[in-house]
Amino acid sequence: MIQKKKLKKWYFKYHYFGIFYNRKIFKYHYFGIYMEIERFFNKKLASRIIETELTRYVNFFENTHKENLEHCRANLEKFPRWSIISGYYAMHDITKLFLAKKFMIKVDFNVHKTTLQILKEIIKNKEILRLLKKGYKEFIGMANDLAEARKERTRAQYYTGTEFMKEKYKEKAENFLNDVVIPYLNEMNKILR
Numbered sequence: 001m002i003q004k005k006k007l008k009k010w011y012f013k014y015h016y017f018g019i020f021y022n023r024k025i026f027k028y029h030y031f032g033i034y035m036e037i038e039r040f041f042n043k044k045l046a047s048r049i050i051e052t053e054l055t056r057y058v059n060f061f062e063n064t065h066k067e068n069l070e071h072c073r074a075n076l077e078k079f080p081r082w083s084i085i086s087g088y089y090a091m092h093d094i095t096k097l098f099l100a101k102k103f104m105i106k107v108d109f110n111v112h113k114t115t116l117q118i119l120k121e122i123i124k125n126k127e128i129l130r131l132l133k134k135g136y137k138e139f140i141g142m143a144n145d146l147a148e149a150r151k152e153r154t155r156a157q158y159y160t161g162t163e164f165m166k167e168k169y170k171e172k173a174e175n176f177l178n179d180v181v182i183p184y185l186n187e188m189n190k191i192l193r
Contacts, residue, residue: 045114049104061097065090080173087181088139094188131184
């Protein structure tokens, strides 16, 4: 049996968040899972948020995910490619809000990929993971398309100029917003309550 002194040295409990922590494993009771995330800290991909920094960090992501969603909606008609990117950032920012608010985790390096990998360790809801992976894939594809178009010095808005392509991207952006972004944000908001 482990003595109480040793327990105090190696363990502490966040009753408010429902997290049991030791240096190698977090246990989040709400999800009923074990996460081995120490490797992200060891590789300097993520770090723990200092308690004095937490409020500022949480407030930032509470605002930015909403702003990105509004930007996504506002640009749906005129700039659908940028709408897709903003929609993904709304998803990314609410994920980082979740990690900060519930686990006091800050992603420091390779933020998009690391955020997705940490979320895989925490959430076992396959639908949430599927939506974020789909959003990430769309974001990477769109960012690469825009970068390639810029290199080739195509039109100012990076379209081929045809009405057909404008309509295709508008349809794609609407589907992305309605089928990926909104469902993901709704699921994450449920978890954050």
